[in-house]
Amino acid sequence: MVYETGNRTVDQAVQRVLDGESLDRRDGLALIAQPLPDLAVGADAVRAHFSDGTVDACSIVNAKAGNCAEDCGFCAQSVHFDTGIDTYDLLDPEEILAAARRAERDGAQRFGIVLAEKGVSKERRPAEWERVIEAIRLVRDETAVEVDASLGILTEEEARILAAEGINHYNHNIETSPNYFPEIVDSHAFSDRVETLEIAKAAGMDLCAGVILGMGETPTDRVEAAIALQDIGVSSLPVNILNPVAGTPLAEQGLPDISTDDILRTIAVYRLLHPTARVRLTGGREANLAPDDQHRPFEVGADGLLTGDYLTTMGQSAADDLTIIDDAGLEPNTAVNQFDATEVRTESASEDDRDENSSPTAAGSASSKSTLDPSTSGDD
DSSP, rough: OOSSOOOOOHHHHHHHHHHHHOOOHHHHHHHHHHHHHHHHHHHHHHHHHHHHEEEEEEEEEEESSSSBBOOOOTTTTTTOOOOOOBOOOOOOHHHHHHHEEEEEEEEEEEEEEEESSSSSOOTTOOOHHHHHHHHHHHHHOOOSSEEEEEEEEEOHHHHHHHHTTTTEEEEOBBSOTTTTTTHHHHHOOHHHHHHHHHHHTTTEEEEEEEEEEOOSOOOOHHHHHHHHHHHHHOOOEEEEEOOOOSSHHHHHHTTOOOOOHHHHHHHHHHHHHTSSSSEETTTTTHHOOGGGGGGGGGGGTEEEEEOOSSSSOOOOOOHHHHHHHHHOOOOOOSSOOOOEEEEHHHHHHHHHOOOOTTTOOOSHHHHHTTTTTTTOOOOO
């Protein structure tokens, strides 16, 4: 053992992981109670052992915004809540391609097409389904990024088609633990989400599924969510942090902010429970971490991020994210999209000089719609 924290619980858990053993719920509960400095050293050792020393960047486009029939208590896009966001129908495939090209230029390795609805339905909405497939083909054929999708629930037939069209990761977050999920969502069950993930996996797609921290869940819930994701088998684990949007139930509850230490402690435990997955810092990171702390998740096991805008809130520039990666002593992943980091920084600076009101972000809602309306912004 080359790192030895002196914390027996952490040291033994890390050694077991390095020896190829999987940790379980009991281990996770013991670890999340340990001091953060010890967890940080152990988790970073596991990341360094299993990863390639890079931070993998993905980006998304909110391809259809608002009017979702589900009642997820965190979501600004639910038709049940008055959040005042801009809503729009499915973007034209060429608009989605434009957002993907922006993400490619800004160094994203993968690009997710996201629709805010219970599920794209080939049977009930065939025209919409065909436009989604057209967009997937355009991004696949005309950019270097890998194409991901987050389209809600899937049938087996739909999953097979998406896999055949080249979808790399299918995203469908579980949000929280099975026990706490009913406190957040009434309109569908935790098992519905698991079923779609299983269908996507059976069709041959890799899985991107994660959580939202800070929704009132306990540390035990955070561990149990990670164990559920172990059972499902994910290769990308996005860690969102609640950025409450006015009008949503969770915003109205006035939940206390999750502390930086709790965010970092959870990420470290997730690395230990998922040693080979990309533990990806995603929505809400800018709102919940001070600028000087944004590199710290990558020192406690994280090795991925979502760059650019989120679904209905603004993110930050790809240049800023490259600085965060540098501050953590890591390198940006260029395995799929061999971008030039210097060019990304230069382009971002020139955009800031050209128009201080334009979005310098990679994709998301703001920049994908900025070709139509530069003021459009929007999260989940």
